[in-house]
Amino acid sequence: xxxxxxxxxxxxxxxxxxxxxxxxxxxxxxxxxxxxxxxxxxxxxxxxxxxxxxxxxxxxxxxxxxxxxxxxxxxxxxxxxxxxxxxxxxxxxxxxxxxxxxxxxxxxxxxxxxxxxxxxxxxxxxxxxxxxxxxxxxxxxxxxxxxxxxxxxxxxxxx
Numbered sequence: 493x494x495x496x497x498x499x500x501x502x503x504x505x506x507x508x509x510x511x512x513x514x515x516x517x518x519x520x521x522x523x524x525x526x527x528x529x530x531x532x533x534x535x536x537x538x539x540x541x542x543x544x545x546x547x548x549x550x551x552x553x554x555x556x557x558x559x560x561x562x563x564x565x566x567x568x569x570x571x572x573x574x575x576x577x578x579x580x581x582x583x584x585x586x587x588x589x590x591x592x593x594x595x596x597x598x599x600x601x602x603x604x605x606x607x608x609x610x611x612x613x614x615x616x617x618x619x620x621x622x623x624x625x626x627x628x629x630x631x632x633x634x635x636x637x638x639x640x641x642x643x644x645x646x647x648x649x650x651x
Contacts (some may be wrong), residue, residue, distance in 0.1 A: 494563070495563055495564065495565035496560075496563055496564055496600050496601055496602060497564075497565055497567045497579050497599075497600040497613065498560075498564040498565065498567065498599075498603060499566070499567065499569070499580055499599055499600070499603060500566050500568070501561065502599060502602065502603040503561070503564055503566050504598065505556055506560055506561055506564075506602070507561065508559045509557055510554065510558065510561070513550055513553060513554050513557070514554065515562055516552055518547075518554075521543060521547050521550055522547075523545050524539070524543040525540065525543040525545070525547065525560055527539075528540035528542075528543050533557065541651040544607060547587070547640065558598050560602045564600070564602070567579050567580060567600075568589065569581075569648055569649065573648070574646045574647055574648040575626075575646070576623055576624065576625055576646065577598065577621040577622055577624045577625075577643065577646050578598070578600060578622065578648070579598055579599070579600075579613055579622075579624075580597070580599070580648060580649070581597070581598055581600060581646050581647065581648045582595055582596065582597045582598075582646070582647045582648075582649075583595065583596055583621050583643060583645070583646050584595075584643070584644045584645040584646075585621070585641040585642065585643055585644060586641065586642045586644050587608065587639055587640070587641060588629070588640040588641065588642055589639070589640060593644065594609065595608050595609055595612070595645075596611045596617070596618075596621075597609060597610045598612075598613050598618055598622065599611070599612060599613070600612060600613065600620065601613075601614050608621060615636055616632050616633060617632050617634065617639075617641070619632075620632040620641070621641075621643070624643050624648055625643065625646070626643050626644065626645060627642070628643045629643075630639070630640070630643070
């Protein structure tokens, strides 16, 4: 099975999420199921049905996180210079056509969140940026069409 890259920060967040689900969310849901059962006939009990549905969701989420943890490989970023765009680096780019400037942190697929400017190294833009240096121009096919991007800055937070 192929290991997916992840930052130490992302790995620790997944572990905390898993612990919360197991120690807080599941026990709360078990109590909700017990309380709903106490209301009588469960065949027509909306609270019971909702609690059982939530139980299914929680179990699925737990399995998903456990799978991500098992298939993740923490990439250490110690000693990186920031002369090239690498996993974990924050890359500032300018769109040559629009002049729009954006900074993205290059992370693993399970950590990506475009709203937080964290993009996966497996995304089209992430793939195009990996290995490039400040001043390099890259063309990348995106859903909005081909974009030409200039790398303006690369920074690496050593953990």
